[in-house]
Amino acid sequence: HRAIAKAKSQKQVIDQMLNLLGDFIGAKGRGFYLVDHAKKQCILLHSAGLPPNIRKRVERISFADSVIKKVVQSKHPIVLEEDIGPRPRNEADIRPEMGIKRTIGFVFRTGTKKDYLVIFGLTEAKTIDLDVRRFFEDVAKRFGIGIERVELLDELRKSQGELRDLAKRVI
DSSP: OHHHHHOOSHHHHHHHHHHHHHHHHTEEEEEEEEEETTTTEEEEEEEESOOHHHHHHTSEEETTSHHHHHHHHOSSOEEIIIIIOSOOTTSOOOHHHHTOOEEEEEEEEOTTSOEEEEEEEESOOOOOOHHHHHHHHHHHHHHHHHHHHHHHHHHHHHHHHHHHHHHHHHO
């Protein structure tokens, strides 16, 4: 809550939340995506713990990837290995290269109707229990509030700038 309340930009909210959540769950890799429903893809906005060669490969993920499509359509956090099972052979999988054994992802929506996808890669294969899943559901809501807050602050700053410009022209 404090991380969200103090953040002045979307990047600050994302950085702080990814770091706090990633440290909490012991994540090696973290990714934060904007979900573009029109183009049926997710666009990477921020990541941590991804080597440059892998980061480049996951900058845009198509909904043609059945796993991503299932996560985006879900209303709850999904633990990929537990809830979805093995990936189809024809779909790319960076997990083995990174030593990731378990992946948890969730989608949240802001008041501006933008959807975001957050994915954490874990190096341990232990089962993610129900309490952690519930915690991530709650965090997803707060993440949405935090992102919406800075989006509204950005709109306010933009409007204030436009008003200043208009006032200068009037004077």
